[in-house]
Structure formats: structure tokens, C-alpha cells
Amino acid sequence: MHTVIIGNGIGGNAAAFGIRNYDRNAKITIVTRENCPEYEPGALPYYVGGKIPRQNVFLNNFDDYKSNNIDLIVQEAKEIDSEQKKVYLDRGSELTYDNLVIAAGGDLVMPPIKGIEKEGVYGCKVLADADALYARNGKAAVVVGSGLIGIEASEALKEKGFEVYLLELAGWIMPRTFDEYAAKKLEKGLTENGIHVLTNERLLSINGDSKVDSVTTDKREIQCDTVVLAIGVAPSTGLARQAGTEIGLTRGIKVNERMMTTVRDIYACGDCAETTDAITGERVLIQLRHNALEQGKVIAKNCAGIPSVYPGAWSITRAHYFNTDSVSIGKTLTGIADQTDVEVIEREFGNDYCRLILNKGKLAGAHAVGRFAKDMGILFGSMWRKDDLAELRAQWQKVTLINSCYPWHYRVIGRYMNLK
Secondary structure: OOOEOOOHHHHHHHHHHHHHHHOOOOOOEEEOOOOOOOOHHHHHHHHHOOOOOOOEEOOHHHHHHHHHHHHHHHEEEEEEEOOOOOOEEOOOOOOOOOOEEHHHHOOEOOOOOOOOOOEEEEEOOOOOOHHHHHHHOEEEEEOOOOOOOHHHHHHHHHHOEEEEEOOOOOOOOOOOOHHHHHHHHHHHHOOOOOHHHHHHHOEEEEEEEOEEOOEOOOOOOEEOOEEOOOOOOOOOOOOHHHOOOEEOOOEEEEOOOOOOOOOOOOOEEEHHHEEEEEOOOOOOOOOOOHHHHHHHHHHHHHHOOOOOOOOOOEEEEEEEOEEEEEEEOOOOHHHHOOOOOEEEEEEEOOOOEEEEEOOOOOOEEEEEEEHHHHHHHHHHHHHHHHOOOOHHHHHHHHHOOOOOOOOOOHHHHOOOHOOO
16 A cells, blocks of 8 residues: 655654554655655744754654655655546656545745745745744844744744834734733733734835835834744645545635545645534634644554544644743634623733633633643643533532542632632
């Protein structure tokens, strides 16, 4: 059996090395555009900022592929013929597969902004981007987009000595991950460390002759020599569409519980795959490392003939920068469509803050900043189990008894609900 994997990221490698773990005789080929072994994308900002050396971003080396008899082909997959079960590469060669895994990740969102082609405009998603930013010497940088990548890029550039402006179109930073009040706490952690946070502001143009010398927003002009685009990542679905697989409502490649697409023997995982939310059952595209890893492991078993089901994706994001630590799990308040039975519970002590979002008596999301972030695992467990928190509130006096039959973590959850 020959499994061809398009993509050398977290999900692709989990599938490749997983298959080898279950089947020592299988033929495995990874096709990748990047001439390097697997690396940790989350480590790239730390490399850019000089906190870790370049070699520390790698999770494997070339010898790991050789010792596990995994062929690594540095070419671009250009076409998939699902009927003939062939993948055509950019240098004219072709691969025949029994199973195909599309782990192509996502493409950096490139907005139609005047001047985006100028020297001094970078992404911060792949190793080549990080290498360029690490080597970049400049005075002022504008980071466009305040998601996790944008915030970490801002910190890294500040560590390099840049004056940094973080530009966000929405009314607060990390708008898909945190509600406004928690986000304002996070913003304070940036501004206290010298980052200029500009929300409710749109980038209009990148200025200069051939090189960046400023940007124009709808509110001001900022002198800068470097622009980093961190607006978002769109699932890479071009090859999947070509192969005839169905694309879901989230614009990701639609897969079933076995991570197989709508075309037999073609699987997908990682940032390009639309799966099911493990908590709500909704169709989702949750582009987080842990999901790609688990999806790749499920695919590995299925390709090796071991039936396996993916339980669903889950949303848990940790943002740690400078001296600020924060975690978000589940949904934001703005992410809940039907708010007829929604309750928000908040706790705040100085810079420490926690928000619980209950929907129909069950925990739908939680945001924590500061010391409250350490208990997010307990709260996530409540969300995973779908605990009836209305019942917990009603039985609180029994829960607090010394010989209570309720598990100890219910007391922790109750404290976060401000129960007395």
C-alpha cells in the first residue's frame, strides 16, 4: 500500500509517522514545497525575536525520515487525478497512490491593498517568512491583524528593537478568540510593553517607491520600513477541489468521522479540513495545532487498516506574551447565534480576570487572563462533559459538604461561578 501525503506540517507528519508505527512495510511519500524537515510553527516568533536558535524550531530532521523509510519529495503537487489515483508534480513526475492525504494547511490571506508587493512586506506563517524577519534590520514595523500570529509577531519584532504598531480592523484584539473586556486586558499587556495597539482601524495602502516607507490607514499615516501581514489563514483547497472533493460551509475540505473526504481513499487534515466540533456537533474549521495532530493520528490508523474515528475538534487557545498569560476555550459571546438563554459570569481581581459563558445551563466558553488561566483545564473538562451547571448551582450546599459525593473539581467550577 502506498500512501502519498501532500504537506509536511503537523498533520501530515502525524499521519506519516503514525502509518509507519502501525505498518513497517507500507510505502509512504510526503510531498512538500519546503526544503526542510517538520518544524513547529508556534516556535517561529520566538526564533524571530532571538529567544531560541533556529535549530530549535525543528521537530524532525532529515535522518528521521530516512530511518523510518519515508520518502520526502521537495516539489509542488500540481494536480490530483482521483480516478487514476495519481498525483502530478511540478517537475513533470507523477505518483500513484492507494491512499492520499491532503495536509496542505492554509494560505496567508493577502488582501487587495495597494503596495502589498513592495520590499519590506512579509508574512509570519512559514519558516521562510521567519528567516526573512530574523534577518530584517529596521526601525518601525506595522503588524496587520491581531490574532495569535499577529500578537506573537509584534512581541518578536519589539524584542528585535523595532517600534511596533499593531493594526486591527475590529474593535478589540483577538476578536475571534476573546470577548471585548478580556481583550482590553490583553491589550494593556501589549501597551505596557511599548506596542502601539490601533483598533477599529483599516489599512488602506502600503507606501514607498520599491521599498516600504510608510502605511496609510483610514485614520493616519505611519512611518515604517516593515509590514507584517497576519490577517488570517485561508484553508488551502485548490487540489481538493480539483480532485472533486466537497468543500464545506467553512470553506474547508469536508471530511467524515474517519477524516475521509467525499472522494474515496482521499483524506484531509489540519488547517485545510472542515470537521465537527466535539462539543456542539457543528461543522467547524478550527485551525489549531492539537486538532491537526489528532486528525493525522486518526488518518494513520485508517490508512493502516485500523478503523478509527475522530471525536471532533475543540477550541482552546493560549496566548502568552511578555508577562501576560491568557487562555480561551470554546465560544465567545459573539460566537453564540441564539442568545435567548445565555448567562455571563465574571470574576476579577486586579489584572486577573475570568469570564464564563453559559448557554442553556452548560458551559459554552471561558476566557481567563492572569492566574485564572491555570484552571482552564478543569473548566474545559466541564464543557467536554456537558455538565449541567444549573443543577450544580441548585446542589451547591451539598457539593461543599466535607463528605460530599460530588467530585472535587465541581467545587472549583462553583467558585468560578461565584457560588457561596
